Every structure is written in structure tokens, then in C-alpha cells.
Amino acid sequence: MALRELSSLEKFLELKKPNKYSTQGDKKVPVLQSSDGPPLVGLITIACNLVKEAKRSELLGDSAESRAVVQQWLEYRVTKLNNYNKDDIRTILKDLNLYLQDKTFMAENQFTLADILMYYGIHPIILDLAMQEKEQFMNVTRWFDHIQHYPGVRRHLPPVVVLKNRIYPSRH
Amino acid sequence: MAAGTLYTYPENWRAFKAQIAAQYSGAALKVASTTPAFTFGQTNRTPAFLQNFPLGKVPAYQGDDGFCLFESNAIAHYLSNEALRGATPQAAAQVLQWVSFADSEIIPPASTWVFPTLGIMQFNKQATEQAKEDVKRALTVLNQHLNTRTFLVGERISLADITVVCSMLWLYKQVLEPSFRQPYNNVNRWFITCINQPQFKVVLGEVKLCEKMAQFDAKKFAEMQPKKEAAPKKEKAPKEAAKPQEKKEKKKEEKKEEKKPAPEEDMDDCDAALAAEPKSKDPFAHLPKSTFVMIEFKRKYSNEDTLAVAIPHFWDNFDKEGYSIWYSQYKYSDELTLTFKSCNLITGMFQRLDKLRKNAFASVILFGTDNNSSISGIWVFRGQELAFPVTDWQIDYESYDWRKLDSDSEECKTMVKEYFAWEGDFKHVGKAFNQGKIFK
Numbered sequence: 064m065a066l067r068e069l070s071s072l073e074k075f076l077e078l079k080k081p082n083k084y085s086t087q088g089d090k091k092v093p094v095l096q097s098s099d100g101p102p103l104v105g106l107i108t109i110a111c112n113l114v115k116e117a118k119r120s121e122l123l124g125d126s127a128e129s130r131a132v133v134q135q136w137l138e139y140r141v142t143k144l145n146n147y148n149k150d151d152i153r154t155i156l157k158d159l160n161l162y163l164q165d166k167t168f169m170a171e172n173q174f175t176l177a178d179i180l181m182y183y184g185i186h187p188i189i190l191d192l193a194m195q196e197k198e199q200f201m202n203v204t205r206w207f208d209h210i211q212h213y214p215g216v217r218r219h220l221p222p223v224v225v226l227k228n229r230i231y232p233s234r235h
Numbered sequence: 236m237a238a239g240t241l242y243t244y245p246e247n248w249r250a251f252k253a254q255i256a257a258q259y260s261g262a263a264l265k266v267a268s269t270t271p272a273f274t275f276g277q278t279n280r281t282p283a284f285l286q287n288f289p290l291g292k293v294p295a296y297q298g299d300d301g302f303c304l305f306e307s308n309a310i311a312h313y314l315s316n317e318a319l320r321g322a323t324p325q326a327a328a329q330v331l332q333w334v335s336f337a338d339s340e341i342i343p344p345a346s347t348w349v350f351p352t353l354g355i356m357q358f359n360k361q362a363t364e365q366a367k368e369d370v371k372r373a374l375t376v377l378n379q380h381l382n383t384r385t386f387l388v389g390e391r392i393s394l395a396d397i398t399v400v401c402s403m404l405w406l407y408k409q410v411l412e413p414s415f416r417q418p419y420n421n422v423n424r425w426f427i428t429c430i431n432q433p434q435f436k437v438v439l440g441e442v443k444l445c446e447k448m449a450q451f452d453a454k455k456f457a458e459m460q461p462k463k464e465a466a467p468k469k470e471k472a473p474k475e476a477a478k479p480q481e482k483k484e485k486k487k488e489e490k491k492e493e494k495k496p497a498p499e500e501d502m503d504d505c506d507a508a509l510a511a512e513p514k515s516k517d518p519f520a521h522l523p524k525s526t527f528v529m530i531e532f533k534r535k536y537s538n539e540d541t542l543a544v545a546i547p548h549f550w551d552n553f554d555k556e557g558y559s560i561w562y563s564q565y566k567y568s569d570e571l572t573l574t575f576k577s578c579n580l581i582t583g584m585f586q587r588l589d590k591l592r593k594n595a596f597a598s599v600i601l602f603g604t605d606n607n608s609s610i611s612g613i614w615v616f617r618g619q620e621l622a623f624p625v626t627d628w629q630i631d632y633e634s635y636d637w638r639k640l641d642s643d644s645e646e647c648k649t650m651v652k653e654y655f656a657w658e659g660d661f662k663h664v665g666k667a668f669n670q671g672k673i674f675k
Binding site: 172205213 | 382383384385390420423424425427428431432
């Protein structure tokens with residue numbers, strides 16, 4: 064999964080030459096061999112590197128505070144969304160729903176790498192949600208829909224249908 | 236790509252719309268807001284300016300190619316790109332919808348509420364309270380819309396967001412204190428996201444959200460008054476004196492361009508006139524005067540013993556020509572679950588009927604227990620018809636069955652007694668009293 068994500072990210076960043084990745088270990092951690100230094104290991108390390116390579120450092124946050132928040136969510140992405148079991152899903156959705164109640168993006172008021180990788184990571188969960196659950200976690204759904212429509216982001220993932228008119232308005 | 240000059244006084248929220256749109260589209264826009272390029276009150280009165288912009292109002296746009304435009308929405312539209320205007324006919328129409336929404340639903344009450352706090356308009360308590368309600372209504376609509384959406388139209392910022400944000404700038408800066416705006420979480424999120432976009436920030440600077448609701452600034456208002464109202468003897472005198480002029484102005488200029496304090500211009504007469512106009516007509520105005528004084532009864536009901544004083548007072552004074560008594564019953568009692576939810580149903584209806592308070596009184600009671608309950612009530616309305624169909628307050632009304640009671644009948648007397656006092660047999664219900672709510 065991570066490899067396809069990285070290749071989508073490369074396309075989003077409009078990097079000319081696609082990289083060749085390998086994986087290591089049981090968890091298939093992505094590795095990028097570089098010609099002039101030690102190999103880069105791990106989704107976040109490689110993704111941040113790609114962003115820098117594309118000279119889009121604003122995607123990592125444009126202030127000290129937002130850089131920290133971006134890193135926080137990138138970490139959340141690999142620790143919580145790379146392997147979760149069924150029982151975790153509701154906790155994840157609940158936490159995110161609360162967090163996104165007063166936010167448009169994951170970090171501050173800008174679209175960042177955190178939005179992209181959180182979107183890639185949570186996609187399988189959202190894909191499985193029933194319409195009613197999507198409404199229950201409206202803030203997550205709204206954010207998700209916004210990001211999947213962000214130009215150039217979706218790439219390898221199928222679109223998820225989101226209704227703008229609530230059909231279960233009586234719930235909460 | 237459009238290139239030209241925007242004439243305005245500094246910090247004009249109407250000009251902001253055009254300036255932000257230009258930031259997004261990349262239109263080369265020069266802003267002429269300070270001397271010598273433009274002096275508000277002088278430049279816009281010169282024959283050369285009036286030749287191009289007959290109203291003499293700002294913002295006004297003149298392209299490098301000589302193309303001239305007035306009216307801020309038109310200018311903003313012109314300076315936009317396709318993405319901002321809406322790429323499909325549907326999106327473009329939705330953008331126009333929100334632009335008009337800002338003009339007709341937000342600006343009038345926002346002006347009525349905010350201007351007195353800036354000292355540029357006389358304070359009128361009733362008008363301000365009404366304006367607050369109207370602002371709440373507009374916020375509710377926006378909040379609902381933004382519940383499922385990130386921006387107003389489509390998934391990108393459009394002219395709709397730019398226009399509505401600009402029309403709410405003063406509200407957020409002056410009066411929407413945290414407790415007031417707290418229920419409109421989605422609107423707040425959207426507003427904060429917008430004003431923090433680089434294209435907004437360049438134009439608006441740092442927008443500081445209101446921390447404490449600003450109140451009428453009488454001192455500033457007195458200072459701002461032009462000399463013509465220099466020696467008002469009575470409070471009412473200047474208002475009346477200004478009236479004919481206000482009217483004339485209003486006819487000529489339906490919409491004023493300037494909203495910022497600028498003493499040399501008596502710019503707010505029109506906005507004042509607009510604001511003073513009653514927003515909705517009293518649907519009961521055509522009825523003959525009634526001898527039953529609703530407020531008097533409500534006072535008795537609130538302050539004195541219901542059985543001993545209020546109900547006798549009610550029957551002594553009730554005027555069956557001018558008022559009618561109705562029995563209401565919730566149609567879907569099968570769907571009622573938890574009692575607190577049912578109570579919210581009742582109080583919610585009361586809130587939505589806020590405008591009716593002057594002309595109605597009701598006691599609505601929840602009977603029974605969780606998952607086995609019913610709602611019914613007694614309503615006293617002005618006039619002989621149900622107030623809902625003849626007004627625009629039809630919210631909730633269709634969820635109830637309504638039956639008019641003969642005020643002379645025993646049934647009616649019993650019901651009034653039981654419902655007003657919240658005690659009795661309630662034979663027609665067959666469930667025990669749980670709790671009651673009063674609309675007054």
C-alpha cells in the first residue's frame with residue numbers, strides 16, 4: 064500500500080522521474096535507495112523528502128507550530144492507521160471527528176502533507192462505512208470529501224460517495 | 236486578464252471583495268484609496284469622476300482600457316476567474332445565490348446591529364434585538380449548509396465565500412462574541428479558514444475576532460453627527476427632521492456603497508432608513524383592536540397564583556372576537572422516545588415561533604414516560620384563524636393536529652384550567668402529566 068501511495072504522491076508533486084522503492088521487514092516498510100547517501104527508510108521520511116525535492120516545503124507547514132502539527136499527524140498516520148484492528152476504527156473516527164469539528168484541514172488553515180497521507184491512510188476505513196456512519200462522523204466525512212476532491216490527490220484510490228444532504232438528520 | 240484601478244476609501248469591506256478576487260485570479264489591480272490618487276469625499280465628487288461613475292460612490296473600478304464599473308459585486312465578478320465565478324451553470328448560479336444572500340440576509344441586520352456600536356447610527360433597542368434574531372437566522376442557514384461542506388459552493392473557494400466572508404467581517408470583529416457564535420461551529424470553522432488563506436490575508440491583514448460584544452457608543456455617535464443635527468432639542472426631533480431627506484435618498488440609492496465611518500459624508504442616512512424599515516409586516520395588523528391585553532395576562536400568569544388569579548383574570552378579560560383558543564396534539568406520538576428529547580421538540584418549536592410571542596400564549600405538556608408519551612397543548616392566538624398558515628411561521632405546525640375550541644364550552648374551560656395550571660385529570664389524554672412548557 065505504501066508504495067502506491069508514494070507513487071501517487073510523486074505524481075501529485077509533479078516529480079519528473081519516478082523513484083524505485085523496495086521494502087524491508089514483515090511490515091513492508093518502504094525503502095528508497097539514494098545514489099549519494101544512506102537509504103531512506105519509512106513512509107514519512109520518504110514522503111517528506113519527496114516534498115522537499117519538489118520544492119513544496121509549504122506542504123510541511125509554514126510556521127513552526129504548523130510544522131509540528133503536520134509531523135504529529137504524520138506520526139499518527141503510521142502508528143494508528145497502518146495497522147489497526149476492527150475495534151480501533153470507532154475510536155479513530157471519534158477522535159478525528161472531534162478534532163475536525165472546528166478545522167478544515169489537519170494542520171492550521173492550510174492543505175498539507177498531513178491531509179494527503181491521512182487521506183490515503185483512512186481511505187479503506189471510510190470506504191467501508193455505511194451512509195449513516197458517514198453522517199455520524201460528519202466532520203471526518205466533510206474533510207475526507209474535500210481532500211479527495213483536492214486537485215491531483217486521489218490518484219490510485221476509488222472515489223467515495225458522500226452526500227451533501229443529510230438523510231439521517233435526526234441522529235445527534 | 237483584467238488590469239485597472241479600484242477607487243475606494245481605505246479598509247472598505249466592499250472593496251475587499253474585489254481585492255481578494257483579484258488576489259485569486261491574478262488580475263493586476265491597483266488600489267487608489269489615499270491622497271493624492273484618491274481622496275474620499277473630494278475625488279468622487281469631481282465632474283470627471285461622476286462622468287464615469289454617476290453615483291459618485293465607491294468602490295468604483297476603472298480598467299486600464301477605460302472600462303468602468305460600479306457596484307462592488309459586479310467589480311468582484313469582473314476581477315474573478317472562472318473558478319471563482321463557478322465553472323458550470325449550476326455552480327455559477329449557486330455563487331450568485333450566496334452573493335445575493337449576503338446582500339439581502341446578512342448586510343441589513345448586520346448594519347442595524349453593528350453601526351450603532353461604531354457610533355455611526357443611532358441605537359434603537361428594538362431594531363437591534365430584531366437584527367440579532369435575523370443574524371441568528373442567517374447564521375443557522377449557513378451553519379446547516381456548512382455542516383456537510385467545506386466551502387459554500389463546490390470544493391474550492393469561490394466568489395460566494397469571498398462575498399459572504401466580507402459581509403460578515405464587521406459582525407465577527409464587533410459583536411459575535413464567543414458565546415454568541417459558539418452554536419455556529421461550522422460557520423466559525425469556515426470563516427476562520429477563509430480569512431487565513433494567503434489571498435485573504437494579504438488584503439484583510441490579521442482579523443481579530445470579537446471577544447466581547449460591542450455596545451452602542453453614544454459618545455462617538457454624538458461626535459460623528461454632522462452639524463445639521465447640531466442642536467437637537469428633543470431626542471425625537473432630529474429623526475423627524477431627517478425623514479424627508481432620508482426618503483429622497485433612499486429612492487435614488489437603494490444600496491449605499493460606503494459603510495465605514497467617514498464624517499464628511501452623511502452616508503448612513505440611507506442605511507439608517509433601510510434598517511428602520513420593519514423587516515416583516517405584522518400579520519395581525521388588519522385585526523381590530525382587542526380588549527384582551529396579552530401582556531397583562533402573561534404578567535399575571537408569571538407572577539401570581541395560576542388558579543386563584545391568572546385563570547380568573549383570563550376569563551374576565553378574554554375577548555373571543557379578537558382571540559381564539561386551540562387544542563394541539565402531536566401527530567407522531569408513536570415516535571416519541573426519551574422524555575428529554577420530546578421536551579426539546581416542544582422548546583425548539585417555541586424558539587422557532589419566537590416572532591409569534593406578542594400574539595400568542597401556550598401551555599404545551601408532555602404526558603407519559605420514556606417511549607410511551609404524547610404531547611398536547613392549549614394555545615391562545617390573536618384572531619380567529621390558526622396563526623401559522625396566514626403567516627410565514629409554519630415551522631413545526633404541520634406535525635400537530637389542531638382543533639379550535641369553543642371558548643364558552645365546558646370542555647374548553649376545563650382544558651384551559653388544567654393546561655394553564657399543569658394539574659388536573661387530563662381525562663382526554665389518559666397518561667400522567669410529565670412536564671409542561673409555557674410559550675409566553
